[in-house]
Amino acid sequence: SQQGEEDPQALSIQEGENATMNCSYKTSINNLQWYRQNSGRGLVHLILIRSNEREKHSGRLRVTLDTSKKSSSLLITASRAADTASYFCATNSGNTPLVFGKGTRLSVIA
Amino acid sequence: DTAVSQTPKYLVTQMGNDKSIKCEQNLGHDTMYWYKQDSKKFLKIMFSYNNKELIINETVPNRFSPKSPDKAHLNLHINSLELGDSAVYFCASSPRFGGGTDTQYFGPGTRLTVL
DSSP states (O other), X not given: XXXXXXXXSEEEEETTSOXXXXXXXXXXXXXXXXXXXXXXXXXXXXXXXXXXXXXXXXXXXXXXXXXXXXXXXXXXXSOOGGGOEEEEEEEEOSSSOOEEOOOEEEEEEO | OOOEEEEOSEEEEOTTOOEEEEEEEOSOOSEEEEEEEOTTOOEEEEEEEEXXXXXXXXXXXXXXXXXXXXXXXEEEXXXXXXXXXXXXXXEEEESSTTOSSOOOEEOOOEEEEEO
16 A cells, blocks of 8 residues: 655756655655656665654755654755756655655756 | 667557556666656556566555566566556666665656557
8 A cells, every 4th residue: 555645746946946745655665765767767766764853964955754643854955957857755654665755756947 | 788678668458458667777777666646646566576576566456466587588478458547657667676775777668548
C-alpha cells in the first residue's frame, strides 16, 4: 500500500526562489529518503533522514522530519533551472522495501 | 562505469507477445528490484531479489516472471502482453535488503508500449 504522499503535486517557481515540497506518511518508519527523477531518467537518491533526526542538510537541500505528525519537507534553496524534475519521498519501515509516494513535479523557470 | 543498466531502453510490441527486459548492476549489491511506473508517475514495487532469491513478490500477474541468474542480474520476462502493461519499468539495486539506511540505485528505465 502507498505510504508517502507528496504535496503539492506540481510546483512552478522562478529561478532563485526556494521550493518546498512536503511528504506525509501513515506508519512508523526507520528512515525517510528523498529522490529526484529527471524527465525520462531513473530516480537518483538525494538525502536520507533517520527517524531520530529532525533536520538534515546537503548543499542547497534541507530536509526536516516530524515523526509526531508523520511528515517531512524538502526545501531546495536558490533554485536553478536544472532542479526541474519530479521529487519523491520514500519511507523505510524495517525489513520491508521502500515505499514511494506519487511525487511532486517541480518546474523552475529561468 | 559503475551503474545499474537496463536493456532495451524502449520496447514497442503487439498485444499477446512475450518480451524480456534485462538488468545488470556492477555495484556489488546483494539486492535488486523491479518497479513499474505508470503514466501518473506512481512508482510501485513488483519484485525484489536478495542474493538470487525472491524475497518480495507484490500483487503482480503471473505473466510477469523475474529471473536472477546471479546477484548482479535480474531479468524480467513478460508473457502475453496486455495494453495495461504499458509503463516504464525500472530496475534498482541496494547493498542489502532491509538494511535500514540503504539507498537504492536506479537504472535508466525501459519504456514499454503495448499496441
